[in-house]
Amino acid sequence: MNPQHESGTVNGPEHGNRSGPNTGVQRHTRDMEASLATLLTAGTALAAAVLFLGAASYLRTDAARQLDFRTFNPAEHASVFSVFRDALKLDGAGIMQLGVVLLILTPVARVLFTLIAFLYKRDWLYVVVTLIVLSVLCYGLFGSGLVHEG
């Protein structure tokens, strides 16, 4: 991928006079894409490792337990914070739930990362857009339990 050629096709004649700084922006975008990909891979791999450990430790202690999920019967209302607390008890179910939360937090971390990248580029329009996405996500993760208590 040739950045010179790329900046030419992206910006076309209408931004031709800004081709110098734009080439830098393009390279910056490439770097951002690579870091973003690494973040997604790392988050998924970490979550998968925790899920695997949790499942293994759950089966070591609870292999013979009879499971029945035919009716929805929420024993307790979890929250992102309570999951981290329960995982510290190091029981299988708690570790599995931590893995689930790490999976859920991976896309959130991705949004946070793009927010920082847009802040760094002083791209205020997209800072605002990303902040909206992030606040809705945070509402889903932390705030919605308060509304649907019980």
Next chain:
Amino acid sequence: MTALAFVLMLLFASIGAGFLGALTGLGGGVVIVPLLVLLFGVDLRYAVGASLVAVIATSSGAAAAYVREGYTNIRVGILLEVATVMGAIVGAIIAALVSKNFIAIVFVLALFWSAYSTLRPPKPLPPDQEPDAISRKFRLDSTYPTNEGMVAYKVHHVPLGGVLMFGAGLLSALVGVGSGIVKVFAMDRMMRLPFKVSTTTSNFMIGVTAAASAGVYLQRGQIEPAIAAPVALGALGGSLVGARVLPRIQTKALRWVFAVVVVFAGLELLRRVLGGTL
């Protein structure tokens, strides 16, 4: 069933679901929900929660590769995520208010649409090079790699895309699927992004969309770790293997198998709804 049998069987079944999801390009959700409900006797509410977690895993796993290859339009993704996450929260709220049968019927309709679009992939549209004011304001026009080098494209109908994306988020949260079909339909057909950019950007958005509703379901107790962990691990593993073999196999026969399985699952779900046994 003992926990050992349940977790191991679910793990292997989910590997198959993830594999099929990657090969047909529809993700695992449409297979995982009926798998859990029909074969493992899991309540639909747990099935939706576990499926969303698996959808996040497969989406994040695949998104890394697509972003690195330069197909994903990150700006389009983030802008439309405003609509999908809002739709997801609304969908998760609606899910608590409607009956299980209602959710099941919406899911069956999504299954039938999936089967149809697998068998009849839309014909490629010619690129639309007309400039668009909103697209220019948000700098959405971009380039993507092809065999002939980087090719420029223009983005259109952003507000219409946003409305469809809100619907995609709502559907995703309500029935526990990635809603990739709706997202690709919006980007490829309406906003006129190249097909490859549409599918990869859709995948990029799916994780964030599902994370919004999964957060709500977690707090509602709908995400049971003994179900979600093997499903997410299996689907992730299966989808990674599927993505590897995809370039080397013919998927036509597989698409038929997928469509038949999906239609059969839909009819069985419908039978249970009508018989009051869901």
